[in-house]
Amino acid sequence: MSKLSTLYPAHVAELQIRAKNALKRDNLQGIVIHSGQELKVFLDDLSYPFKVNPHFKHWLPLVNVPNSWLIINGEDKPTLIYYQPTDFWHKVIELSNNYWNEFFDIKVLSKASAVDQLLPYDKKGYAYIGAHVEVAQALGFDSINPDTLLNYLHFHRAYKTSYEQECMRLSNSIAVKAHKAAKAAFFDGASEYDIQQAYLKASQQTESETPYGSIVALNENTAILHYTALERSVPQVHRSFLIDAGANFHGYASDITRTYSYKRDKFAELISRMDQLMLKAVDGLQPGKSYVDLHINTYRDIANVLHEFDFLTVDAATAAEAGVVSTFFPHGLGHHLGLQTHDVGGFMADERGTHVNTPDNHPFLRTSRVIESEQVFTIEPGLYFIDSLLSDLKQSKNGDMIQWENVDEMRRFGGIRIEDNIIVHQSHNENMTRDLELD
Template sequence: MDKLANLYPAHITQLQQTTKTVLKRENLEGLVIHSGQEIKAFLDDNSYPFKVNPHFKYWLPLTEITNSWLVVNGEDKPTIIYYQPVDFWHKVTPLDESYWGKHFTIKILKKATEVDQLLPYDKKGYAYIGEHIEVARALGFDNINPEPLVSYIHYHRAYKTSYEHECMRQSNKLAVTAHKAAKTAFFKGETEYDIQQAYLTAIGFTTNDTPYGNIVALNKNCSILHYTALERTPPQSHQSFLIDAGANFNGYASDITRTYAYKDNKFAELIKRMDQLMLSAVAGLKPGLSYVDLHIQTYLEIGKVLKEFDLINVDAELAAESGIISTFFPHGLGHHLGLQTHDVGGFMADERGTHVNAPEAHPFLRTSRVIEANQVFTIEPGLYFIDSLLADLKSSSNADQVNWQNVEELRDFGGIRIEDNIIVHQSHNENMTRDLELN
């Protein structure tokens, strides 16, 4: 906590400077950032799990408070309008100022409907930032999520402060602890559901506390990229295990994937080879280089792995040209990471938000931006045996480029994905995940 307290003032200073610059450029007086409010399920009085506005948690580590507001102008001490109702139905999150409190003027809001009494009276010069458009209009805001302003903030969110780096180190620490518990559960022969419970219990999380729904897959289920079914019964035998799961710390996400073989076999050898490939891709994260180029280079390297393991009978260059590598690696190399798992700003060429498309041959790549210092990325190459994609390839004119018998031998293992979280520094890369001895 002392380290966070020491780093936090510089974080606030940076956010103030960013805000001041964009407000001047857009001729505005300030921002009013809404934490959000509960959203009711259709025809029900129960709410969906609350997810705080990322613009709100950018400023302070409060992720559970609804109906709260930030008023910032880049110069004056920011004001937080903190919702503290009298409520005997629900637990009210108490005001815990911690290390952030002295940086804000705090105003207590007892009734959400009375917030206008604490907001700026004349809202013409203020922009509302949040998802509840009807609330903003009812309060009299004309500037609602103005695109040039939001694009500017999103572009700069890709450059993480030292405070943010530390939060993400802590998020990785939590996730690595849980990953180790999940690995132990797999080798004990547990079900997908029980492995998930082991993961959550290890760090005291519920399913609502993770940054995304954990992917906990056994055997053939490892081929489903966003598998979240969590089977309650064990398979006839444990062959493979893929877990893609993260944690949150002060609103910052980690996103880690590992794949394991139950026995020492050919699939285990393939995992080791993909791990080497992943670390090579991490080494390629360098300031000034293109993330797109790194993806394409890694795509070619996966072609070489397919050739090494006699899964294809052509060289990697020809496999890339024909596109058959995409059958085995159908997603992008990785993405920006931060306040959100797939953090914003990945396709922006500049502060105006000029969009740079992913290459047509690699449509699922999640960032096209140039790599720069202080950015944080995931690197997550994969190699899968996906029935629908294999069927398409088998019926195509490129079917003869595949050694189908060898593919068939590995099909029931599902697939492999290995993912680490990386801070790009000017002089080196910091692999937050490996530094915590998760191999």
């Protein structure tokens, strides 16, 4: 933790500057950030797993403490209202002495409903940031999640401090270790469910602690982009395996995907070729360049792969121009990564929140923003054999552009996606995932 403690003061100082600038723009006195509260299951006394407000965990590494609050004005030491009830039903997370404590004026709250005694009395100049609008209204806040304030904060959140970058390296380290365990389980012939258990055991995180539900898919299931069914039975034969899974460290996400073939076959060759394509796309992450252009260039590169492997009856350029590639690559190249798996600010041209539209023929892009240093991205090109999309293409005017016999041969393998997590520096790209020897 020594490196984190060294980097943390500059992180808080940067957030203070951002808060001060945002408050000045909106003529506000301060920001009150609510960590959130547990949500009850409908008609039940059970709660969903708690997910903390990302604006709250931006300031300090508390991800599992509901009913807590931050009061910030950009100049004075922020106030942390830390919820620590007396409770014999549940384990109470007691306030610990850590590297971040000295940067906050900490007040312990024992009863959630008594928080108004610790919040500013006159809330007219304070903006509430959080999910629970009804709570904010009951407490007397008039300014609740104002767009201008959120736009400023979201735009600047794309620039990761050195502290944040280190948290993301550690998040990748956890996930890479777990990915290696999942890979071993696949080649040992395990089921999807058992592979997932191997992943979680190696990561030492529960399903609710990981940043998103893991995609653990075998054979044809790898063609389902957000597959989470986790079949318990072992398939008769193992052909292919796709795992899209991450980890959390202090609230910062990693998001890594790998695809494997059980044998050294044509699908394995296709995976290797897509890996080369993916690393080329990583090299294209350069400050000042357009992420949209990078996506389009990769789209054309996938057309080349389709041509190389005899999936096309036309040249790659013709297939790309006709939009045929979208059947095999129906999603965007990647996205911003940080406090959230799909981090905010990806479509913003400026701090006012001016939206940068994506091209009409590439509607599923998750970012359209210009690439800049200190931003963190995923790069995740894919190539899939999805029955429904192939059926639509076969019946379309472009159906004769496909070598259907060769494509049909690959349906049983499902699809390929390979994803790394990249920090863009001014002089180079840092591939956090590959640096940890995951290939």
